[in-house]
Amino acid sequence: MIVAIDGPAGAGKSTIARAIAQRLGFTYIDTGAMYRAVALWALQVGVDLDDLHRLEQLAKEARIEFAAGETVVRLNGEDVTAAIREPRVSEAASKVSMAPGVRRAMREEQRRIGATQSVVMEGRDIGTVVFPDAQVKIYLDAAPEVRAVRRATETGATVAQIAQEIAERDHRDRTRTEAPLTQAPDAEYLDTTRLSPSEVEEAILKLVRERTSNGKGHH
Numbered sequence: 001m002i003v004a005i006d007g008p009a010g011a012g013k014s015t016i017a018r019a020i021a022q023r024l025g026f027t028y029i030d031t032g033a034m035y036r037a038v039a040l041w042a043l044q045v046g047v048d049l050d051d052l053h054r055l056e057q058l059a060k061e062a063r064i065e066f067a068a069g070e071t072v073v074r075l076n077g078e079d080v081t082a083a084i085r086e087p088r089v090s091e092a093a094s095k096v097s098m099a100p101g102v103r104r105a106m107r108e109e110q111r112r113i114g115a116t117q118s119v120v121m122e123g124r125d126i127g128t129v130v131f132p133d134a135q136v137k138i139y140l141d142a143a144p145e146v147r148a149v150r151r152a153t154e155t156g157a158t159v160a161q162i163a164q165e166i167a168e169r170d171h172r173d174r175t176r177t178e179a180p181l182t183q184a185p186d187a188e189y190l191d192t193t194r195l196s197p198s199e200v201e202e203a204i205l206k207l208v209r210e211r212t213s214n215g216k217g218h219h
Contacts, residue, residue, distance in 0.1 A: 001026070003120040003208060004127035007140035008181060009169045010147030010162075012192055012200065013122040016140065018071065019201050021120040024208065027068040029113055031123035032093070034064050034106050036084035037075040039092035049095045056101025064109055068117065098176075124173055127184035135211050137187035138204055144170070146193050 003026065005017050014030060021028035038059045039049075047054045065074040073081045083089065096102055110130050113119060121130070127137035142150075148163035155162070173181035183189060188207055192200050 001118045001136070001208075001212070002114050002131050002134040003136045003138070003204075004131050004134040004184075004187075005120065005122040005138045005140055005204075006124055006127050006181070006183070006187065007122075007138075008124075008147065008173065009166050010151040011140040011142050012150060012197065013140050015197060016200050016204065017120045017122040019197070020204055020208075022069070023201070023205060024118070024120070025068060026118040026120050027066050027113070028071070029066055029110060029119050029121040030073065031106070031110065031121060031126070033073045033084055034109065035097040035102070036089050036093040037064050037073060037080055038062055038102060038106070039096040040080055040084050040089050041075060042096060043089065043092055049092055052099050052101055055096060055099050056105060059096075059099075059102040059105035060108075062105075062109070066113065124181040127187050128182055132184070136204075136208050137184050138207070139183040139187040139189050140200070141189065141191050141193075143193045 003017075003020060003024075005013050005020075007013050014032065017030075018028050020026070038055070041058055041062060042049060042055060045058075047058060049055070063076050066072075071081065072079055073084060084093075107130050110121065110126075114121065114131060123130070127134055127139070144166060145163065148159050148166050151157075151166065152159045152162045170181075190200065190203060195203070
């Protein structure tokens, strides 16, 4: 079974996806971590981040692994969980993730992982592009100012700074030609502005239960 969660920056996707995966015993696939892993590898081997061809090659060769019940990210067998969170990697990842070849390679990798196990996956284009036939699709959203506050709390930056960044990212994500951020027509829209994380979690689990109990899960 595949649970796809899409939405803009700071909507709380990763927190929720991780919690849902844990509750269901599914594997949580952090798509952002995948791009970060490729970025880390590029930095390690000294690949120019403007060299799209070389980046695509790296992305195709990268073996990224997640395991059910773990938050560990492995790149080519090595635990890179902490390394991919370094600021220089974050910076590199936003460049790397804009490369169409890298996105294609990561989509293949995501499908490969999803083909063998039940997963919860979050990102910008999971329900639209990566798994258009996912049984459960959620579009997680929140008011921009709320997203800025949540992100600022996480990172320790000022709300104004983050609000500016989020506005830029939203624009970039929605106008991108390759896999832009859009809500899948069959996705459940969930505005989390006034909801607590546990309320969001319950709403999604309820959806998962509905989808599995009404026979759709048996096709």
